[in-house]
Amino acid sequence: MDGRNFILKGDICYSKTRTSLATAEQSFLVCAEGKSAGVFSQVSQIPLPYRAFPYIDHTGKLIIPGLVDLHIHAPQFAFRSLGMDLELLDWLETRAFPEEAKYQDTGYALRAYTALVKDLQQGPNTRICLFGTVHVPATLLLMELLENSGLVCMAGKVNMDRNSPDTLREQDAACSVAATREWLERCGTYTRCKPILTPRFIPSCTDELLRGLSEIQQQYNLPLQSHLSENLKEIAWVQALCPQSSCYGDAYTRFNLFGGPVPTIMAHCVYSGNEEIALMQRQGVHVAHCPQSNMNLSSGIAPVRRYLEAGLSVGLGSDVAGGAHTSMFRAMTDAIGVSKLRRCTGTGAEAPLTLEEVFYLGTQGGGSFFGQVGSFEAGYEFDALVMEDPHPVPPFPLSLRERLERIVGCSDERDILEKYVQGILLPR
Amino acid sequence: MDGRNFILKGDICYSKTRTSLATAEQSFLVCAEGKSAGVFSQVSQIPLPYRAFPYIDHTGKLIIPGLVDLHIHAPQFAFRSLGMDLELLDWLETRAFPEEAKYQDTGYALRAYTALVKDLQQGPNTRICLFGTVHVPATLLLMELLENSGLVCMAGKVNMDRNSPDTLREQDAACSVAATREWLERCGTYTRCKPILTPRFIPSCTDELLRGLSEIQQQYNLPLQSHLSENLKEIAWVQALCPQSSCYGDAYTRFNLFGGPVPTIMAHCVYSGNEEIALMQRQGVHVAHCPQSNMNLSSGIAPVRRYLEAGLSVGLGSDVAGGAHTSMFRAMTDAIGVSKLRRCTGTGAEAPLTLEEVFYLGTQGGGSFFGQVGSFEAGYEFDALVMEDPHPVPPFPLSLRERLERIVGCSDERDILEKYVQGILLPR
Numbered sequence: 001m002d003g004r005n006f007i008l009k010g011d012i013c014y015s016k017t018r019t020s021l022a023t024a025e026q027s028f029l030v031c032a033e034g035k036s037a038g039v040f041s042q043v044s045q046i047p048l049p050y051r052a053f054p055y056i057d058h059t060g061k062l063i064i065p066g067l068v069d070l071h072i073h074a075p076q077f078a079f080r081s082l083g084m085d086l087e088l089l090d091w092l093e094t095r096a097f098p099e100e101a102k103y104q105d106t107g108y109a110l111r112a113y114t115a116l117v118k119d120l121q122q123g124p125n126t127r128i129c130l131f132g133t134v135h136v137p138a139t140l141l142l143m144e145l146l147e148n149s150g151l152v153c154m155a156g157k158v159n160m161d162r163n164s165p166d167t168l169r170e171q172d173a174a175c176s177v178a179a180t181r182e183w184l185e186r187c188g189t190y191t192r193c194k195p196i197l198t199p200r201f202i203p204s205c206t207d208e209l210l211r212g213l214s215e216i217q218q219q220y221n222l223p224l225q226s227h228l229s230e231n232l233k234e235i236a237w238v239q240a241l242c243p244q245s246s247c248y249g250d251a252y253t254r255f256n257l258f259g260g261p262v263p264t265i266m267a268h269c270v271y272s273g274n275e276e277i278a279l280m281q282r283q284g285v286h287v288a289h290c291p292q293s294n295m296n297l298s299s300g301i302a303p304v305r306r307y308l309e310a311g312l313s314v315g316l317g318s319d320v321a322g323g324a325h326t327s328m329f330r331a332m333t334d335a336i337g338v339s340k341l342r343r344c345t346g347t348g349a350e351a352p353l354t355l356e357e358v359f360y361l362g363t364q365g366g367g368s369f370f371g372q373v374g375s376f377e378a379g380y381e382f383d384a385l386v387m388e389d390p391h392p393v394p395p396f397p398l399s400l401r402e403r404l405e406r407i408v409g410c411s412d413e414r415d416i417l418e419k420y421v422q423g424i425l426l427p428r
Numbered sequence: 429m430d431g432r433n434f435i436l437k438g439d440i441c442y443s444k445t446r447t448s449l450a451t452a453e454q455s456f457l458v459c460a461e462g463k464s465a466g467v468f469s470q471v472s473q474i475p476l477p478y479r480a481f482p483y484i485d486h487t488g489k490l491i492i493p494g495l496v497d498l499h500i501h502a503p504q505f506a507f508r509s510l511g512m513d514l515e516l517l518d519w520l521e522t523r524a525f526p527e528e529a530k531y532q533d534t535g536y537a538l539r540a541y542t543a544l545v546k547d548l549q550q551g552p553n554t555r556i557c558l559f560g561t562v563h564v565p566a567t568l569l570l571m572e573l574l575e576n577s578g579l580v581c582m583a584g585k586v587n588m589d590r591n592s593p594d595t596l597r598e599q600d601a602a603c604s605v606a607a608t609r610e611w612l613e614r615c616g617t618y619t620r621c622k623p624i625l626t627p628r629f630i631p632s633c634t635d636e637l638l639r640g641l642s643e644i645q646q647q648y649n650l651p652l653q654s655h656l657s658e659n660l661k662e663i664a665w666v667q668a669l670c671p672q673s674s675c676y677g678d679a680y681t682r683f684n685l686f687g688g689p690v691p692t693i694m695a696h697c698v699y700s701g702n703e704e705i706a707l708m709q710r711q712g713v714h715v716a717h718c719p720q721s722n723m724n725l726s727s728g729i730a731p732v733r734r735y736l737e738a739g740l741s742v743g744l745g746s747d748v749a750g751g752a753h754t755s756m757f758r759a760m761t762d763a764i765g766v767s768k769l770r771r772c773t774g775t776g777a778e779a780p781l782t783l784e785e786v787f788y789l790g791t792q793g794g795g796s797f798f799g800q801v802g803s804f805e806a807g808y809e810f811d812a813l814v815m816e817d818p819h820p821v822p823p824f825p826l827s828l829r830e831r832l833e834r835i836v837g838c839s840d841e842r843d844i845l846e847k848y849v850q851g852i853l854l855p856r
Contacts, residue, residue, distance in 0.1 A: 082830055119820070298769075301769065324761075324838055341773070343726065344728050347775075355513070394540075408509075410508065
């Protein structure tokens with residue numbers, strides 16, 4: 001037994017299923033060796049081995065799982081909410097790529113990434129998958145900061161050897177592959193921030209590079225993150241670059257970079273059709289739904305309910321700086337909002353997402369990419385937030401579900417009293 | 429000359445036209461007798477009568493006009509972000525009406541309205557048009573609290589004598605008219621919170637009531653606020669209730685309650701067609717665009733650019749609790765976001781709204797309902813916010829326009845250092 005053994009008392013809320021909440025008022029959540037040992041309504045129900053654990057009384061506070069951001073671009077945090085008047089490809093060229101090129105300078109990277117990591121520590125997310133830049137030193141620096149933050153993350157050195165400015169593009173596939181190997185050798189000591197293979201997207205990566213990354217993936221058994229079917233012009237471009245592929249997802253599949261044995265996140269999936277959905281389903285690809293980014297960059301509204309009904313694993317992503325906000329509470333409300341607009345504008349016939357569903361997406365849905373994460377069922381890793389009801393509290397009684405609804409809709413980081421990751425209380 | 433004579437130094441930003449910003453770094457904004465006397469880049473340019481005014485140095489801070497919320501339901505603030513799974517008519521029946529009925533109890537109203545007014549004081553809005561409830565005492569209480577808040581507001585006792593629950597509906601048209609007259613007599617002493625006639629919407633008001641309100645309007649020369657073309661089922665219902673009307677706006681026009689000599693706000697206008705637009709244009713009706721509410725209640729996306737191009741006066745509204753946030757900065761970003769989705773889903777072909785345009789809508793656009801409000805052009809009433817750049821500040825230089833973009837996109841009330849209304853500094 002280590003120090004990560006304790007009991008939190010409070011009003012506990014987590015996803016029971018994709019469409020239902022477990023709510024337990026004035027109950028006891030047991031953390032044993034950094035994992036949940038379950039939720040109990042009475043002290044007498046707590047199994048004997050745990051009953052003597054130190055006890056922290058959060059009576060009247062909400063206790064929910066930590067949130068999971070499956071998709072954020074670390075070097076874009078600095079310019080979030082700036083320059084949102086362009087669509088994806090022009091925005092990359094004009095805004096994102098020139099900014100990312102600056103991370104060649106590790107001094108710049110240190111300033112910018114320090115600010116990002118501080119924001120992430122203060123916010124409600126406990127697990128995060130991040131894109132870095134092509135630069136090995138800056139990406140290692142990012143991972144070092146994340147490692148020390150207490151968060152559990154996956155971060156990737158980005159690969160891009162074509163269709164990007166000289167200031168950012170790697171010289172050729174061999175250089176990109178060699179840099180990736182160097183990065184992997186040098187980040188091996190981190191225990192909380194793990195590497196994830198990060199080819200930017202098909203337009204940025206030559207076939208030779210993708211083949212090289214596939215070899216690396218097999219050698220190191222690495223998870224992978226990339227982009228998929230975000231924007232109609234991007235999709236047409238991929239089709240032109242890979243005329244033999246039957247869909248965008250197939251362009252990755254030809255290099256064995258589309259799920260299968262290792263966990264894979266594809267961000268956006270605004271326009272995935274039946275074939276791509278079937279491919280994702282077969283290959284166990286995780287979808288990172290990024291509703292705010294898809295609005296800000298005029299990409300569209302992803303048919304999330306279709307993916308859920310097809311049995312895909314779906315989580316949420318901030319996609320900063322396509323999105324301007326790192327909190328997954330904001331992503332939850334945005335996901336509900338755009339799903340309503342999808343239906344009422346006649347863009348899709350699916351029913352809008354519910355509070356229960358988006359809460360699931362932002363906790364257990366995304367958490368599944370990290371393993372047993374995002375729930376308080378026994379055996380899940382102990383990521384938890386202790387939250388205050390956002391002020392001012394209404395002058396009428398609220399159910400626990402309603403209190404959760406208010407936290408999702410109008411809390412901010414000031415309402416987070418405690419944040420645990422793998423059973424460890426982070427400093428605030 | 430009274431005490432409202434001073435000069436603010438800082439980085440000043442306001443709308444020059446509907447589509448362009450005036451930006452003046454390290455400049456001087458003169459307040460003379462509660463009105464702007466203009467912006468000057470050098471002390472030597474400040475006209476002599478003002479040059480000796482007390483001088484407040486906000487070097488490095490942004491100074492922008494106060495924001496204007498043209499549409500908020502005061503009694504709905506308490507349940508903002510709750511119960512957002514319904515569309516308008518069901519939501520009114522299930523959520524809004526039962527809550528509003530509680531304001532019969534002035535003790536309850538005092539608790540709830542005190543929390544609302546504190547939120548409004550802390551936030552960036554300086555001018556607000558509010559719906560109260562049908563209850564005279566609660567509405568007077570709301571006005572008393574607003575009067576003492578330092579904000580400049582218009583608030584209305586709501587009229588509704590049909591199609592609403594017994595607990596809320598007024599007994600008949602005569603009772604509603606009598607209560608309105610009582611309310612008007614009793615709120616005559618307020619100088620900063622003025623009454624505004626507030627028939628809820630056509631479905632809640634009998635013809636007899638609307639005729640009575642029209643008489644009151646002519647007698648007192650009162651402005652008016654109501655709802656228009658928010659939701660397709662609502663529009664069909666209005667058509668069924670008023671089969672002789674050619675459009676929803678025409679249903680108000682038949683009672684002389686659709687603009688003309690007195691200022692009139694119609695909230696939402698999601699589905700106003702050509703005839704209704706022409707009617708609004710002719711009658712000078714002000715549109716309150718409420719993008720978040722229209723998303724939350726699955727109403728749709730208003731064609732704001734069409735209204736602007738038709739020459740309508742448009743401002744923004746939070747429509748709490750259809751919307752969950754009182755800040756007009758949030759309404760600005762939502763207005764841009766949904767305008768992008770309107771286009772990229774093919775719902776409308778209009779170009780998305782720009783930062784310049786939504787900033788105009790949230791300041792001068794809405795401000796025009798209050799007169800010369802929402803700008804720093806000489807002669808405008810002096811409503812101003814002194815704002816900090818939201819932290820963390822990016823590690824690269826920003827133009828003043830970009831700093832404004834960040835304030836709109838990611839500031840909160842903590843970034844507001846000072847708030848002036850009509851030249852008076854509000855306590856924070």
